[in-house]
Amino acid sequence: MQVLIRGGRVIDPGNLDGIMDILIENGKIIEIGSKLEAGDSVIHAAGKIVTPGLIDMHVHLREPGHEYKETIETGCQAAIHGGLTAVCAMPNTDPVNDNGQITEYIIKKAREANAARVWPVAAISRGTEGKVLCEYGELKEAGAVALSDDGHPVVNSQLMRRAMEYAKGFDLPIISHCEELDLVANGAMNEGALATQMGLPGIPNAAESIMVMRDIALCELTRARLHIAHVSTAESVQAIREAKKRGVPVTAETAPHYFTLTEDAVAEYDTNAKMNPPLRSHSDREAVLEGLADGTLDAIVTDHAPHSSLEKDVEFDRAANGIIGLETSLSLSLTLVEKGVLTITQLIEKMATNPARILGLENGLKVGRPADITIIDLARLWVVNADDFRSRSRNTPFNGWNMKGKAVLTMTDGNIVFDDLVCQVGEV
Amino acid sequence: MQFVKKDILDMASLSVEEISLILDTADRMKEISERPVKKVPTLRGRTIVLFFYEASTRTRTSFDIAAKRLSADSISISASTSSMVKGETLIDTARNIEAMNADVIVMRHSSSGAPHMLAKRLKASVINAGDGTHAHPSQALLDMMTVRENKGTLRDLRIAIIGDISHSRVARSDIAGFTKMGADVVLAGPPTMIPRGIETLGVSVVHNIDNAIHGADVIMMLRIQKERQKGFLFSTEREYARVFGLSKERLRKHAKDDVLIMHPGPVNRGVEISPDVADGPYSVILDQVTNGVAVRMALLYLVSGGVRNASSD
Numbered sequence: 001m002q003v004l005i006r007g008g009r010v011i012d013p014g015n016l017d018g019i020m021d022i023l024i025e026n027g028k029i030i031e032i033g034s035k036l037e038a039g040d041s042v043i044h045a046a047g048k049i050v051t052p053g054l055i056d057m058h059v060h061l062r063e064p065g066h067e068y069k070e071t072i073e074t075g076c077q078a079a080i081h082g083g084l085t086a087v088c089a090m091p092n093t094d095p096v097n098d099n100g101q102i103t104e105y106i107i108k109k110a111r112e113a114n115a116a117r118v119w120p121v122a123a124i125s126r127g128t129e130g131k132v133l134c135e136y137g138e139l140k141e142a143g144a145v146a147l148s149d150d151g152h153p154v155v156n157s158q159l160m161r162r163a164m165e166y167a168k169g170f171d172l173p174i175i176s177h178c179e180e181l182d183l184v185a186n187g188a189m190n191e192g193a194l195a196t197q198m199g200l201p202g203i204p205n206a207a208e209s210i211m212v213m214r215d216i217a218l219c220e221l222t223r224a225r226l227h228i229a230h231v232s233t234a235e236s237v238q239a240i241r242e243a244k245k246r247g248v249p250v251t252a253e254t255a256p257h258y259f260t261l262t263e264d265a266v267a268e269y270d271t272n273a274k275m276n277p278p279l280r281s282h283s284d285r286e287a288v289l290e291g292l293a294d295g296t297l298d299a300i301v302t303d304h305a306p307h308s309s310l311e312k313d314v315e316f317d318r319a320a321n322g323i324i325g326l327e328t329s330l331s332l333s334l335t336l337v338e339k340g341v342l343t344i345t346q347l348i349e350k351m352a353t354n355p356a357r358i359l360g361l362e363n364g365l366k367v368g369r370p371a372d373i374t375i376i377d378l379a380r381l382w383v384v385n386a387d388d389f390r391s392r393s394r395n396t397p398f399n400g401w402n403m404k405g406k407a408v409l410t411m412t413d414g415n416i417v418f419d420d421l422v423c424q425v426g427e428v
Numbered sequence: 429m430q431f432v433k434k435d436i437l438d439m440a441s442l443s444v445e446e447i448s449l450i451l452d453t454a455d456r457m458k459e460i461s462e463r464p465v466k467k468v469p470t471l472r473g474r475t476i477v478l479f480f481y482e483a484s485t486r487t488r489t490s491f492d493i494a495a496k497r498l499s500a501d502s503i504s505i506s507a508s509t510s511s512m513v514k515g516e517t518l519i520d521t522a523r524n525i526e527a528m529n530a531d532v533i534v535m536r537h538s539s540s541g542a543p544h545m546l547a548k549r550l551k552a553s554v555i556n557a558g559d560g561t562h563a564h565p566s567q568a569l570l571d572m573m574t575v576r577e578n579k580g581t582l583r584d585l586r587i588a589i590i591g592d593i594s595h596s597r598v599a600r601s602d603i604a605g606f607t608k609m610g611a612d613v614v615l616a617g618p619p620t621m622i623p624r625g626i627e628t629l630g631v632s633v634v635h636n637i638d639n640a641i642h643g644a645d646v647i648m649m650l651r652i653q654k655e656r657q658k659g660f661l662f663s664t665e666r667e668y669a670r671v672f673g674l675s676k677e678r679l680r681k682h683a684k685d686d687v688l689i690m691h692p693g694p695v696n697r698g699v700e701i702s703p704d705v706a707d708g709p710y711s712v713i714l715d716q717v718t719n720g721v722a723v724r725m726a727l728l729y730l731v732s733g734g735v736r737n738a739s740s741d
Contacts, residue, residue: 185659193625197440199540199562199597202624269541315518315539317560 002039008050012365027414053085053372055355058301065094070306076115077390078326080418083407085372086117092151098123100142119145148175164224173225178211190263209235228252232277234287241296253299256332271319306393334405375409431730435547438563439604453726471500494724553731568601570720583610588640591650592621616640
């Protein structure tokens with residue numbers, strides 16, 4: 001069975017850019033070129049962007065343990081509808097993904113869901129309690145692609161140092177959730193005038209940047225691969241920029257909400273804009289945009305964090321942190337291209353090429369590679385309606401937003417798992 | 429002027445005209461409490477639920493007396509007696525109360541914004557009786573009533589608010605209310621207790637109490653909570669009293685002759701204010717309490733007394 005993707009603008013950063021056809025057989029790319037012979041079926045991609053499958057390296061799938069918020073299946077469905085062919089599943093499930101059996105369980109469930117690929121991120125410390133190192137060797141054999149205690153910072157600097165060194169031995173990156181808990185205290189939003197007016201305890205920028213700087217120092221010491229999660233402050237961006245200049249092997253990510261929204265989104269005590277790190281000030285948002293533009297921030301991730309009304313339809317300070325993002329991420333990120341912050345090629349780097357590089361995984365449109373492909377329509381207009389989401393949760397601050405551009409087809413291993421091209425897939 | 433607001437949530441959302449109307453109404457209500465028979469039939473048949481999720485003696489009693497003087501049926505629910513101890517959510521509890529056809533819900537809650545959350549979802553009027561560190565509008569209104577009663581106006585007065593501004597919903601509501609009515613507000617306290625960005629509310633900040641009370645028409649002292657030591661907000665009560673406490677000597681040296689001393693209570697005698705000042709001739713602390721009943725009668729009347737334009741909500 002051969003499938004031909006015909007006439008799209010194929011962009012694989014550092015590899016391809018041009019109007020080309022891609023021929024796929026048995027789940028693999030077998031030929032890339034112009035005017036290829038049609039296969040058994042054709043996907044008419046003229047006017048669209050054809051890219052390597054997009055990767056979201058920071059997602060909470062909630063299974064096992066919190067299936068009422070999301071399951072691996074619903075999360076993977078949400079991913080493919082957002083144009084993502086692979087997601088990294090953070091380990092703060094219940095039980096925590098801190099041993100090979102849980103990692104294998106997640107991979108098995110993902111295989112059954114048969115939608116997006118799921119790459120588990122396992123815990124740095126047992127139970128993410130910051131006391132004992134997990135068995136990184138077993139975790140890697142089971143399929144873990146990185147290590148993180150995401151949701152909890154690694155408070156003990158000695159443990160963080162040893163985790164970096166130990167992980168280096170298994171060639172696994174450490175993804176650090178940077179938060180100085182004493183400074184956060186009971187903080188519920190960004191510290192500043194708005195928090196003062198709203199009578200909510202604030203979280204200062206330093207609560208994040210202190211830990212970013214500590215981890216950079218440890219990275220400098222250990223030369224292990226360090227990846228900074230969900231960067232939200234100007235100071236963090238600057239620290240990472242300077243570290244990269246010094247040649248420190250650090251990479252970093254941010255999320256669409258940090259370059260799209262500011263703390264103003266919580267003004268009506270909207271718990272769907274409550275997250276950790278919190279939405280910050282205008283100048284932080286500007287700094288995040290600069291960090292994306294100059295390459296300081298390597299990846300765009302969602303930090304997709306499903307919560308039900310049980311956690312969100314409550315008093316603001318009692319509400320859980322986090323928003324969902326899989327189904328809005330690409331469209332929000334495309335605004336960066338529209339506004340000239342990034343070229344479309346740079347955007348694809350941040351949503352596909354770089355995540356794969358950071359994780360040490362293969363990616364890209366090359367002959368012989370599995371056909372994981374996303375097709376994007378830059379002109380498609382749509383309105384976000386959370387009730388239509390494939391995710392099991394609805395906690396988004398973007399409900400009702402007008403969007404321009406979206407994924408219209410997602411393919412993993414040559415299978416079309418999501419198709420919104422509107423009748424453009426057909427027989428020859 | 430008609431009062432059309434369904435809810436009283438914070439001072440920021442009240443207009444100058446609405447504040448004036450509330451204060452004028454409170455002035456008239458005050459007389460009722462001075463009669464031998466302190467009751468009028470104005471709100472007969474109305475049901476007012478006092479929904480207190482956080483301990484309160486003064487404010488709850490004040491609202492309760494206000495409701496009864498207007499002949500409304502009032503009932504109190506506290507956190508320990510509510511279903512919240514059985515794990516019911518705030519929204520569910522409130523919906524249940526509303527299903528019993530409560531007309532007004534007077535609410536105290538430790539979470540900032542909790543009354544706003546309920547006000548959006550309920551048809552009943554919600555009066556915020558204090559939410560977290562956010563707002564305490566009835567306290568600000570009774571403060572303003574007391575000042576106006578003594579000074580004749582609020583315009584161009586210098587109001588000094590001294591103490592833990594960070595954790596004070598009274599300070600936030602006083603700032604919003606007094607500045608809106610044309611007064612100048614100056615804050616003083618240790619820098620640990622002055623929240624970031626407070627200047628955006630149109631106030632000035634000093635860190636020396638003498639500078640704050642110099643030329644002040646009103647000095648509002650805030651309660652210092654000993655627990656704040658744990659958050660490293662101050663060293664000892666002893667040092668606090670020495671540096672930021674209002675003493676007779678300090679008053680004599682720096683304050684105007686006709687200054688008013690106020691305190692939202694409960695007073696921590698000997699810490700933020702010395703006993704002789706709290707009980708002294710400039711103190712209007714108990715007048716504040718008396719006026720509290722009048723202001724709350726005005727609020728209950730205005731949100732439920734039929735003057736609200738039915739088509740406005």
